[in-house]
Amino acid sequence: xxxxxxxxNGNPVNCLWVHGPIIVGAGPSGLAVAACxxxxxxxxxxxxxxxxxxxxxxxxxxDRLKLHLPKQFCQLPFxxxxxxxxxxxxxxxxxxxxxxxxxxxxxxPIFKEVVETAELDRVRKFWRVRTxxxxxxxxxxxxATGENADSFIPEIQGIERFQGPVIHTSSYxxxxxxxxxxxxxxxxxxxxxxxxxxLCRHNAIPHMVVRNSVHxxxxxxxxxSTFSIAVELLKWLPLRLVDKxxxxxxxxxxxxxxxxxxRRPKTxxxxxxxxxxxxxxxxVGALSQIKSGKIKVMEGVREITKTGAKFMDGQEKEFDCxxxxxxxKSNVPSWLKGTDFFTQDGMPKTPFPNGxxxxxxxxxxxxxxxxxxxxxxxxxxxxxxxxxxxxxxKGFRTSCTSHILPSRTSIY
Numbered sequence: 001x002x003x004x005x006x007x008x009n010g011n012p013v014n015c016l017w018v019h020g021p022i023i024v025g026a027g028p029s030g031l032a033v034a035a036c037x038x039x040x041x042x043x044x045x046x047x048x049x050x051x052x053x054x055x056x057x058x059x060x061x062x063d064r065l066k067l068h069l070p071k072q073f074c075q076l077p078f079x080x081x082x083x084x085x086x087x088x089x090x091x092x093x094x095x096x097x098x099x100x101x102x103x104x105x106x107x108x109p110i111f112k113e114v115v116e117t118a119e120l121d122r123v124r125k126f127w128r129v130r131t132x133x134x135x136x137x138x139x140x141x142x143x144a145t146g147e148n149a150d151s152f153i154p155e156i157q158g159i160e161r162f163q164g165p166v167i168h169t170s171s172y173x174x175x176x177x178x179x180x181x182x183x184x185x186x187x188x189x190x191x192x193x194x195x196x197x198x199l200c201r202h203n204a205i206p207h208m209v210v211r212n213s214v215h216x217x218x219x220x221x222x223x224x225s226t227f228s229i230a231v232e233l234l235k236w237l238p239l240r241l242v243d244k245x246x247x248x249x250x251x252x253x254x255x256x257x258x259x260x261x262x263r264r265p266k267t268x269x270x271x272x273x274x275x276x277x278x279x280x281x282x283x284v285g286a287l288s289q290i291k292s293g294k295i296k297v298m299e300g301v302r303e304i305t306k307t308g309a310k311f312m313d314g315q316e317k318e319f320d321c322x323x324x325x326x327x328x329k330s331n332v333p334s335w336l337k338g339t340d341f342f343t344q345d346g347m348p349k350t351p352f353p354n355g356x357x358x359x360x361x362x363x364x365x366x367x368x369x370x371x372x373x374x375x376x377x378x379x380x381x382x383x384x385x386x387x388x389x390x391x392x393x394k395g396f397r398t399s400c401t402s403h404i405l406p407s408r409t410s411i412y
Contacts, residue, residue: 029366175202243268
């Protein structure tokens with residue numbers, strides 16, 4: 001075995017040369033870029049830490065989840081959603097679409113393969129991707145772990161003292177487990193709103209913490225999705241004018257949310273989304289429950305006590321459990337080494353639409369803060385860029401003697 005396939009201390013490791021790109025992550029982003037590459041005749045290898053594709057959707061989402069945007073804005077390249085799917089597919093329908101997508105393009109990730117480190121070999125100019133079993137090497141590395149790889153757990157004073165259960169929404173499935181319980185939901189994004197609504201429908205008593213300002217928009221306006229209206233208007237009007245229109249309609253249909261303790265940011269919803277990635281809440285029924293008092297809106301938490309919480313406005317209440325609807329974060333800094341392409345938060349430093357390409361064969365997909373529409377754009381761009389290089393070096397064989405996995409020989 002060549003020295004390029006040895007540990008620094010000289011002990012040999014299982015080394016596998018991958019002729020196409022290595023893709024880290026088998027969520028929608030990883031599947032999309034693998035499909036785009038395959039359509040252009042370029043093989044790839046997907047490494048996935050869990051035992052299934054789209055693990056966020058399959059293992060870490062609540063039962064009542066539906067796509068927030070119409071299906072035409074959420075489909076991946078080269079394969080549409082089935083025509084009989086509703087406008088807003090359910091969680092199970094989306095998972096079935098992802099599974100059909102993988103089958104259609106014969107995408108077979110290697111599951112339960114946790115990437116521990118990935119780093120450029122600056123001498124040989126290829127990427128070394130180390131897992132618990134192997135070291136994979138390739139000219140190209142595609143980071144497809146996305147913005148939502150790991151649960152984000154904020155520091156909340158006293159939370160370790162709370163005697164009841166504390167869970168993140170990634171562990172929440174249904175409000176049926178919380179019947180008649182007083183539940184503190186920390187967070188007022190789409191997840192916080194929907195979990196609170198689900199708790200209401202199962203006769204729980206949710207108290208939702210709203211620490212910052214938030215834009216709430218109706219999911220539909222005039223019978224059309226709010227998102228599709230915004231997309232069309234942006235073709236003809238300046239962004240800030242579109243924001244003003246959206247807020248005008250939102251105030252007319254939803255009323256003044258400030259009176260409910262839901263202060264709107266000074267920056268418009270689309271402008272804020274583009275600048276910070278903060279997504280406006282698309283109301284699917286939670287607002288009416290807030291108006292009726294079934295969902296209690298609370299100010300920020302001052303501290304958690306043994307039996308409940310103290311709030312910024314001086315109130316103190318008891319709760320049976322706490323649900324953290326605090327979102328997710330990228331995990332790229334924990335395993336990708338030797339590059340400054342990403343920020344400390346694990347997001348590309350280069351903003352959309354140019355954040356998909358780094359240097360020395362490094363690419364990223366699914367970090368646009370623009371959902372699956374951004375993922376599709378990234379995937380198409382990456383495949384187009386790599387195929388030109390692939391054609392130039394097709395037939396190239398590394399001088400490193402590789403240890404090939406017998407069951408995977410055909411795809412390298």
